[in-house]
Amino acid sequence: MLFNPQPSKDQKNFRFPLQCVWLKLNGSWPLKPTVTGEFEKYFRLLYSTWAWYVVAMVGITIGFQSAFLLKSFGNIMVTTENGCTTFMGVLNFVRLLHMRLHQRDFQQLLAQFVKDIWITSSSHPTVERACARNMRVFQVISVLQSSLITMYCILPLVELYMLTVNVEPDVLDSMPKPFPYKMLFPFDANHGWRYALTYLFTAWAGVCVVTTLFAEDSLFGFFVSYTCGQFRILHTQIDNIIPDSYAATRAGRGTEAVFQRECIQRLDKIANKHCVLFNFVSRMEEFFSPILLVNFLISSVLICMVGFQLVTGQNMFIGDYVKFLVYILSSLSQLFVLCWNGDNIIQNSLEMANHLYACNWESSVKVAADEEKKESFPIVSYSTSAAFRKNLQFMIMRSQRQTCITAMKFSILSLNSFSGVRIHISYNTL
Incomplete structure (x- = not known):
């Protein structure tokens, strides 16, 4: 019923990150295309109803928080603290709404992966194993x-228990x-x-917000x-293009023309796979780009608010400092983590050009003897063809253009962008 595509090989060991369970519980995971x-x-109807209920629940809770934020706007301490939870809720409300409205794109992205x-x-x-190790950061x-x-x-609840005692x-x-967050209600929510x-409603909304945050980030990673x-x-x-092509030619008792065709075929396969990766990154950018833009904007506002409070705040208790440090960190x-992952794609895509240029395309493979029969032959040189070198040149030119993910073209997801945001925020805060 839920869309769970399986690879053609090694289906037993394939699984999406464990955190994706929360996307399924929140109603954000796409359903199978056919009924x-x-x-x-009926399951599709109930699941869609639950998904929209979660979106509405988070939206209503944000409304309660926003009402309290407006009421206490003059108190900078309360405004900063409440603004952190409110803006974080807005960020993940946008995430939930985006995934709900782009179910088909989400489904196609999963299938292509x-x-x-x-x-x-x-x-x-x-x-x-290296890919699995990279996912440990998201687990932590x-x-x-x-x-x-x-x-x-x-x-x-502990505070409420202490009050009753x-x-x-x-x-x-x-x-x-007491409630999980500071809120203002249009009804009496303090009795019976x-x-x-109200407590259960708003607490579960908070759970949906946080689980959506780390589940979608884990899927992106x-x-x-x-x-x-x-x-x-x-x-x-x-x-290994040159040595593998020579080995295949040698095994088939081929000539230099066979060697050259083998080189071109292997390079074409690599070029086709490179296009597949480029298309997947483009589709991934198309799906995640709006969320990344909202993430950059809201996180920047939060960091500025909290940083300003930490720098200018006076007579704050140690608990307030710890709380604000947790928010900003x-x-x-x-x-x-998002910029680090985006930077990995950039570096690995640009590295293609270095490997292509260093594949020994300019060298000749010398054949001196038949190693199996131990018979001596004249020394023959196998060199790459002009067609191979021309294709290689085009691939190098394409690889020198970085493959990247952007936040709606507003900013490239990279460590340079993260450094720029951090420096800009620090300047504005000071």
């Missing part, structure tokens, strides 16, 4: 962000009750069943890691 029965038809990008451990074990970030939202949801029931009944339902792995496989194939680390 085969009544049960799947499984078909063209996935690397099996049986074919390239070293590269596959997922655990930290899960711990953060757990604290937001549980600590108000230390405060008289009559006084407690008239006091405002209304408090319980998953795509990027294996795309870079495919580039590294191409690098190795380029390095979270935003910076999330931006850094």
Whole structure:
């Protein structure tokens, strides 16, 4: 019922990151393109209803937070603290809405990854292990962000328990009750069943926000890691064009013309795979680009707000400093991981040109004897053809143009962009 494409090889070991379970629970994961029965038809209806309910739930909670933000706008401390949770909610509300409105694009991106990008451990074990290691960063970030939202949801309950122990029931009944975040409600949410339902409603909205954040980032990192792995496989194939072509020619008792055709065929296969990678990165940019732009803008605003408060704030408790440091480090680390992945694609794509130029296209392969029969032959030189060198030149020219992911062409996802954002924010804060 949910769309789970499988590769043609090694299906047993293929799986999307574990964090993607939350995208399925939040209703963001695409469904199968075809319906085969009544049960799947009703499931599709219920799943879509749940997905839009999650979007509405997050939107309503952001509305409650925004109302409190407007009410306390004069208090810079409260405004900064509440602005962090509100803007983070807005960011992930946009993410949820984007994935819901672009289900077909999401489905096609998943299918193309499984078909063209996935690397099996049986074919390239070293590269596959390196890709798996890169995903550990996202696993750590997922655990930290899960711990953060757990604290937001549980600590108000601990505070409420302490109030029930230390405060008289009559006084407690008239006091405002704690919630996961600062909010202003258009109804009385501090008493009885209304408090319980409102608390559960807003707490689950926060869970949906945080899980969407690290789940989608993990999926993005998953795509990027294996795309870079495919580039590294191409690098190795380029390095071995000449010796592999000679070995194939030698095995078939071929001539120099056979050797030259073998070189061209292997180069054409590499060029076709390079086009496949370029097309996948373009499709990935098309899907993630709007989200990345909103991410850059909102994270920049948050970092400026919190940085200004840390620099100019006076008489703040140590707990406030720790809280604001957590906010600013979270935003910076999330931006850094995204830019680091984008930079990996740029570096691996540009490296193609170096490997192409250094593949020994200018050298000749000398054949002196038949190694199997131990018979001596005249020394013969096999050289690459003019057609091979011409194709190689075009590939080098194309590889010198970086393959990258942008935030709606506003900024390239790279470490240089991250440094520029950080320096610009630090300047404005000071």
